[in-house]
Amino acid sequence: MVLAFKNETFRDDFTFSNSPAAIRRFPFPFVEDKYMYSVNIEPHELGPKGSVYEFPIDIDEHYVSEMRDRALVLDADPGRCQALPHMITAQWDMLELLMTSMARDYPEHFSLTRDGNQWHWINRPLGIDHKFTFGDVATLPYQPMEYIGRQCQGDFSIQDQRDGQLWMDAGIITTQADWSLDFDVGMNFFEWHAPVPLAHQAGVFDRALKFLLNMQHGRPVRRLNWTMTINSRLDTSPENYHKWGIDRTTVTPENVGDKVHLRVELQALWRLPRSNAILFSIRCYMIKMRELATVPKWGRRLPRVLRTLPDEIADYKGLTRYRQTTIDWLSKYDDGAPTSLGGGPD
Amino acid sequence: MSTIKSRPIYPGLSPDPNARRNVVVCDAAGAEAVVELLARADGEFAGRTSVVLSSEGLFGKESESIVERLKPATVETTAGLVPAIDRLKEILASATMGLRLYAAGSEPLIGSVVQAGAENFIDPLSVRTEHRGSLKRRVQCVHCKGMTENVTTNPVKCAQCGLLLLVRDHYSKRLAAFQGVCINAETPDESPELKVEFQ
Amino acid sequence: MTASFLRTVRVAEVEPVASRIKRFRLVSADSQPLSEFSGGSHVTVCMKAPDRLIRNPYSLMGSPSDTSSYQISVLKVEGSRGGSEFMHERVEVGTELEISEPLNLFPPAKIARKHILVAGGIGITPFMSMMGELEALGADFELHYGVRSLGDGAFCKLLEARYGKRIHVYLQDQGQLIPLERVLANQPLGSHMYVCGPKPMIDWALRTATLAGWPDENIHSEQFNAPPIGKPFVVKLTKSKREVRVGGHQSILEALEQNGIDAPFLCRGGACGQCETSVAACDGFIEHNDHYLSDAEKASGKKIMICMSRISGDAITLDL
Structure with a gap:
């Protein structure tokens, strides 16, 4: 499949938009008409052709522009990419997983040739042609995680496993929904999830941790998470919150359609073979309310879901200021008709 | 007690009889x-x-x-x-x-x-x-990364960049600091009162 | 967690490496190359004995960077449940076996400054791959390996050739014992100790480390226990409304599998927690043999790890 990469921005003039095909494949996360918190972990198996699940690593029309935005973030704040020294094996594991997936599934765009430890990587969209020695950091311009992270959509963190815990000891995070890698690096699973409301009391994280500790190589899993973002800003980091937070006050009934975005994270987890670490990818998809409403089922369902969202969750996700305005705008697409189960368009 | 799981718990001193x-x-x-x-x-x-x-x-x-x-x-x-x-x-x-x-x-x-x-x-x-003693905190500003020592109020003014920070219970052992996040990013005209919270 | 996740391998080589210990070299017999693995990993080998299915975990012995084959070593244990006997008597070059993907419940602590490895007898096996990994990382380590006699010590020569002065072998028949107290004294801050071997040896090593003032966080152990033998009893299942008899040489998990009942499992050694099962009723006493449940959970009688634990009594009712 040859992708046509768009030239667009995620800051300043915000020219990001989705093509009709990108709208159709958007991973709409709500399977019913009300909000339900669930860990909803399922096997990360290959999905239908054209869907975001078709391949383990999804590359789409926003690839080139997203990589350009990532480079801008890293130039301004190198702390968005950090790895503790003992994570080097896991970094190579990650590089191997991403390069082999991308080259296998998008041969028009990427190619990997391996001769023992001598690797030849070609990334045509970004104009990269590089020969290096697998396992030798000196042959790459960056550490392995940063090298491949600058060439793959989605944020990544790598968790070391020790003493019955997972430790977030490495990550490249430039499109985060309001959490700081620099603050959280080195934390265990409970610590970095500490700010999430309600779920701790429900025992959600105890069960999730047990599940992840026993994850096996070759059997990745995934789940969807979501929030909302004003303007198509990828870098909604706490580091820059004092600059972008004000955007939340700019939503009016007139501009909801273009300004308010549903932001869905396709979170996938892999056991890495050499390091026994766990790779966590957070692949972000955004869709404008105007785009979302072109799918009748989603236009009906989203306002219903937003109405049932507990206030704590709305606060945590930062929706409180514009939730009602968004519900009001979307309601004209909700004719009250029943919706089918599942997230996909009818 | 805090419901935030990154908030450290200090169980109290007990002797290790085996330590050299x-x-x-x-x-x-x-x-x-x-x-x-x-x-x-x-x-x-x-x-x-x-x-x-x-x-x-x-x-x-x-x-x-x-x-x-x-x-x-x-x-x-x-x-x-x-x-x-x-x-x-x-x-x-x-x-x-x-x-x-x-x-x-x-x-x-x-x-x-x-x-x-x-x-x-x-x-x-x-x-x-x-x-034991004071509840004062060390706070890291998530924006400029500057540390503010001996914080007793919430919010607190960042000693480095001057932003008014909400002191969260979210704590990093690596940094030995609580997280401070701009409290009025969405309401820049408001300036909440500094209340003594950690004395 | 059932057969669909298993790999098929073929035995490429069988070599007696010490008295009662055979080494098996396994190569892929399905379409996929063998997976990379990390130091300390094991695989579970399925053995189709004439009367039943046995699944035993064995540490991967080769270098983690070499995935052309896997190597496992099996100590023949007399009077045991039959897994080691099966491997010794019925498995030969060309035999096909099913194995799980590698699983690691005994990884080296990557944050350690130095690694002290303590092995007794066949407990050497997880350290073989662990040393390969540590060597590749340039990490500081030493091995203290106690064996009954040179004839019982698998791999002594190989290890000394490969790692030189970092290997310390102690021969019990020469009156040599691991001088653990001395070994643990004056190690640099941030050293971690790992022990694998028979249970009494593990207990002794853990106690010695604690008495030397080592924090619990720096002490690690792995023990491969076969499910203990006991008297037969009956398992009643609330969800599938069935009754299954557990033989004296069987675990609950094995009895369920033999009767075609799916139950979750992973390590089969009472360590990973995957097979945790709720107990609805028990006509007898639960003998907990796992390292997973807390003492309070064990005392409550509401949970059982069906891969390792059994009951002394007539029947137990499980939510399965």
Whole structure:
């Protein structure tokens, strides 16, 4: 499949938009008409052709522009990419997983040739042609995680496993929904999830941790998470919150359609073979309310879901200021008709 | 009690009877916990124990009386938290297994001890800790990364960039600091009152 | 967690490496190359004995960077449940076996400054791959390996050739014992100790480390226990409304599998927690043999790890 990469921005003039095909494949996360918190972990198996699940690593029309935005973030704040020294094996594991997936599934765009430890990587969209020695950091311009992270959509963190815990000891995070890698690096699973409301009391994280500790190589899993973002800003980091937070006050009934975005994270987890670490990818998809409403089922369902969202969750996700305005705008697409189960368009 | 799981819990000091060497860092308030620790342990424990005292805010006489009460443990008095941690790092640099680390006093002191321990390969879980005295906090500004020391109010003005920060309970052992996030990013015209919360 | 996740391998080589110990070299016999693995990993080998299915975990012995084959070593244990006997008597070059993907419940602590490895007898096996990994990382380690006699010590020569002075072998028949107290004294801050071997040896090593003032966080152990033998009893299942008899040489999990009942499992050694099962009723006493449940959970009688634990009594009712 040859992708046509768009030239667009995620800051300043915000020219990001989705093509009709990108709208159709958007991973709409709500399977019913009300909000339900669930860990909803399922096997990360290959999905239908054209869907975001078709391949383990999804590359789409926003690839080139997203990589350009990532480079801008890293130039301004190198702390968005950090790895503790003992994570080097896991970094190579990650590089191997991403390069082999991308080259296998998008041969028009990427190619990997391996001769023992001598690797030849070609990334045509970004104009990269590089020969290096697998396992030798000196042959790459960056550490392995940063090298491949600058060439793959989605944020990544790598968790070391020790003493019955997972430790977030490495990550490249430039499109985060309001959490700081620099603050959280080195934390265990409970610590970095500490700010999430309600779920701790429900025992959600105890069960999730047990599940992840026993994850096996070759059997990745995934789940969807979501929030909302004003303007198509990828870098909604706490580091820059004092600059972008004000955007939340700019939503009016007139501009909801273009300004308010549903932001869905396709979170996938892999056991890495050499390091026994766990790779966590957070692949972000955004869709404008105007785009979302072109799918009748989603236009009906989203306002219903937003109405049932507990206030704590709305606060945590930062929706409180514009939730009602968004519900009001979307309601004209909700004719009250029943919706089918599942997230996909009818 | 905080519902935030990154908020440290300080279970209180208890002696490790098997440690070959005990190293304790404390401030004036924490010294009371150390006196109790020594009283709880067997007679030989104190002989294997050295204390680094941060004497910030103490007069010479007060320091001397604390040193006296901690006997027969050896006590080194330092002028404040920073030199106390520097001294701890010297001790740890040449230490061997069998050393048990303890910290008693304010949260910034405990956090700094745990941090210095981790930099010298001591697992934070194996440091025995007890909180005493002030609830003041060290806060890292998530925006400029500057540290603000001895924070007692919430919100607090960042000592480095001047933004007004909401002090969260979210805590990083690696940084030994709580997280501060701009409180009025969405309401720049408002300037919430600084309430004393951590005294 | 059932057969669909298993790999098929073929035995490429069988070599007696010490008295009662055979080494098996396994190569892929399905379309996929063998997976990379990390130091300390094991695989579970399925053995189709005439009367039943046996699944035993064995540590991967080769270098983690070499995935052309896997190597496992099996100590023949007399009077045991039959897994080691099966491997010794019925498995030969060309035999096809099913194995799980590698699983690691005994990884080296990557944050350690130095690694002290303590092995007794066949407990050497997880350290073989662990040393390969540590060597590749340039990490500081030493091995203290106690064996009954040179004839019982698998791999002594190989290890000494490969790692030189970092290997310390102690021969019990020469009156040599691991001088653990001395070994643990004066190690640099941030050293971690790992022990694998028979249970009494593990207990002794853990106690010695604690008495030397080592924090719990720096002490690690792995023990491969076969499910203990006991008297037969009956398992009643509330969900599938069935009754299954558990033989004296069987675990509950094995009895369920033999009767075609799916139950979750992973390590089969009472360590990973995957097979945790709720107990609805028990006519007898639960003998907990796992390292997973807390003492309070064990005392409550509401949970059982069906891979390792059994009951002394007539029947137990499980939510399965």
